[in-house]
Amino acid sequence: MIRDELQRTAAPTLDEAVDSWASRHEDRLGPGDAGATTLSGIDVKALYTPLDAPMTDGDYLDRIGFPGEAPFTRGVAPGMYRERLWVMGQYSGVASASETNRRIRSLLEQGQRGFSVALDLPTQNGLDSDHPLAAGEVGRVGVPIDTLADMETMLEGISLDEVAQIRTTANAIGPIAVALFIAAAEKLGYPPDSFRLLLQNDVLKEYLARGTYVFPPRPALQFAVDVVEYCAKNLPTWEPIEFCGYHIRDSGSTAVQEVAIALANGIEYLNASLDRGLDIDSFAPSIYLFFSAHLDVFEEVAKFRAARRMWYKLLKLRFGAKRPESMSANIFCYTLGSPQTAQEPLNNIVRIAYQTMAAVLGGVQTLATSSYDEALGLPSAEAVRIALRTQQILAFETGVARTADPLGGSYFVESLTDEFESAAWAYLARIKEEGGALCALESGWLHRELETQAYRHQRAVDAGEHVVIGVNKFQAQSPSSTTQPPTATAATEHEQIARLDAVKRSRNPEQVRQALATLDDAAVDRDNTIPALLDAVRAYATVGEICDVLAGRWGRARDHNR
Secondary structure: OHHHHHHHOOOOOHHHHHHHHHHHOHHHOOOHHHOOEOOOOOEOOOOOOHHHOOOOHHHHHHHOOOOOOOOOOOOOOOOHHHOOOOEEEEEEOOOOHHHHHHHHHHHHHOOOOEEEEOEOHHHHOOOOOOOHHHOOOOOOOOEOOOOHHHHHHHHOOOOHHHOOEEEEOOHHHHHHHHHHHHHHHHHOOOOHHHOOEEEOOOOHHHHHOOOOOOOOHHHHHHHHHHHHHHHHHHOOOOEOOEEEOHHHHHOOOOHHHHHHHHHHHHHHHHHHHHHOOOOHHHHHHHOEEEEEEOOOHHHHHHHHHHHHHHHHHHHHHHOOOOOHHHHOOEEEEEEOOOOOOOOOOOHHHHHHHHHHHHHHHOOOOEEEOOOOOOOOOOOOHHHHHHHHHHHHHHHHHOOOOOOOOOOOOOHHHHHHHHHHHHHHHHHHHHHHHOOOHHHHHHHOHHHHHHHHHHHHHHHHHHOOOOOOEOOOEOOOOOOOOOOOOOOOOHHHHHHHHHHHHHHHHHOOHHHHHHHHHHHHHHHHHOOOOHHHHHHHHHOOOOHHHHHHHHHHHHOOHHHOOO
16 A cells, blocks of 8 residues: 555655755754764764765776775775784883883783884984983883894794784884894894884874974985885885874874875875885885774774775876785774873773774774773773773674675765765875975974864863863763873883993994994985994994984984974
8 A cells, every 4th residue: 555655646856855854854953962073074964865975886886896906995805804803913012121021922812913012202212211311201101122132122932923913113213123123033033024014114294293203304204215115125024114194193183184194294205215216016015004093983984995095096096006905005003092081091991992993894904902091101901901802802792894894885984985085185285285295394384284273173172062071071070090000110210221231331342333334324325224224233232322323414303493
């Protein structure tokens, strides 16, 4: 009877049906508490239908396609997580090399497949632990690595050839970190090509976000490219650089700015690598994009899908890549730290779980999860274990890994992916108008852009327009109790300085002098520095001594008018 009645009534078009539905329920379609825009300001409608993601068969293949095939919107592998789960690797680095070694080994025993080494601030800034500017910071936010001896201690007893991936936040000292890992692995009996190193070697974003830089931007860019060139020729299984949007986002950017700035910086590295005479297909397959996972779940999913599609177009059309592996963007993701709150820190477990889900639904290859107490200091062992369990529960208990791109085809997700991509290309064009990422950095334009957006975001939080549970809405009457995470002490700093002094007294001074002189020659001639760095670290030259030599030729960033 219902079918007969429908046949007697002229069927409306979908356009007419949507308009009729909206008019009937207009008074109930306001934004409500959830708001009507994403965190990046993209408008979200109350209802999505096929009208919002129209496509022919040709459109489908060009815009979405299949997992493991161009344009890689749906993922970089045909089976995605049915083939292989993402690499789970927690951010590890506490107080000393020996303590970090214990933390890494414990996580590996609990099922972690990779690990990431967090370096302390002096090391990241090219300072030894006994430098006056390092006082009070040694081991505070990561592990101090002054010499090869520290790296040997940190990696001792770890089966490097059984670990899926090792990562580190080296950035300004990326090439020195490469030399340290190679030399330490060899000392411990592992050829460098028996394991994979994923290096956070994107120094350009340091001037915008984290501030751990040593040299001015232009020589620092070339220093980073030394790693790309060396790995392309000698260690093709290593991942020599991550084009990083994570720290851009953590500084207050939108998701659109995160992707666009990461790709703009990436264009600078790609061009500099090609200027060395490298073929794009010799190194592009090893590059990773490093993004955050925020709490706006659907925007984050759209972000990862759009970023892969943008990378495909960029590599194919602008750089002329031929290999599919060059055009399929591997993504390393870390759940964003800035949404985690010091107030009611146990709430962060829930936040991190949603961020983790967004990353997995978006199809990332490597994932690190924040710990719930990171807003208070270095994460405790308990918090790190819960962070790892968050990934494991998602992988093995929820079913999200059963099929590739499970949200693909959603009218909302496809429409949002298209809108996100369009907005990111538009912002990338604005950066190009400023002369590209390097010029926009040196002129201060990118700094002003991020400062403006961060200010807008904080104003929205302060005004309650952007809700943060436990901070500006539903605050607890009394603070939650939680275990205070560990932190380095004056004693651990003194112990590290004593270890450094012992290494200096036991090494061969003439060997150190000769190695540093060879490094100085490489810096003058602008040769690839990795071979000379290997000689220097094998002689147990310190990170600070190495940076002093290079700064003598290239200058220091604090002397650079950026």
